[in-house]
Amino acid sequence: MSFWLPGSGRWDLHSERNAEPAAIAEIQDVHNKIRTMSLQAGTRDRRVWVPDPDKGFTVRGAYDWWSRALPPVPAIQGKARALWKLKVPLKVKVFLWLALQDRLLTKARRARWRSQESELCVLCNEDRETTFHILCECKFSCSLWARISTAIGRNFTFNSLDDMWDVGQQLCNTAGGGTRQLVAGAVVPATTWVIWRTRNGVIFRGHTAYVENAWEDIGGLLHEWGRCLAGASHVGVVGDQLRLGS
């Protein structure tokens, strides 16, 4: 990131000249935080629990600190609460939580730090791979969302990641409970998870992305997470399960 210049008492930030202004601003923010620290030769390092340096770590102290650190935005807290309640694996919840906050390590995000890297989406080779692009507007992803739309008999469009989340919540809230609600709540997590896994397969394992395979994977996950869905053709069954209002 930056280099400490021995003897000068300061950091060299010039090595970041290829990074975007926003990335440089983040680095400078960290730089400002550490600039006032002073190190003493011969003094041993020790761990300190900042909220309570005398008593050390306590669960109560951690909870107080966490409560204060949480952003006072009810929408975010409400979303987090709904997300943690979903009956999907923890790793998928974490993935979706990062995605909804635009924190996935997409190619566009990586290129902020490494300007020589390509930002191109590997699923369509047409646009910058941002979180919104890869999960919502990429041709590949749109094919999957269109199939879901047909399967459940509902039209929807996403103008933002929040839109995508809201559609998932509406599906969940109108599913009427039981297995249907379980499956409805898993549609957005399963679809986004499969899209991201497909993308990773292309980048890291040289796989080819096929909509048909991804569609089968989504059906498989909904079957697995919904548990009670029966039948060999998972996607068809999922469609029946989710055909709301029928």
Ligand SMILES: [Zn+2]
């Ligand atoms: Zn794309």
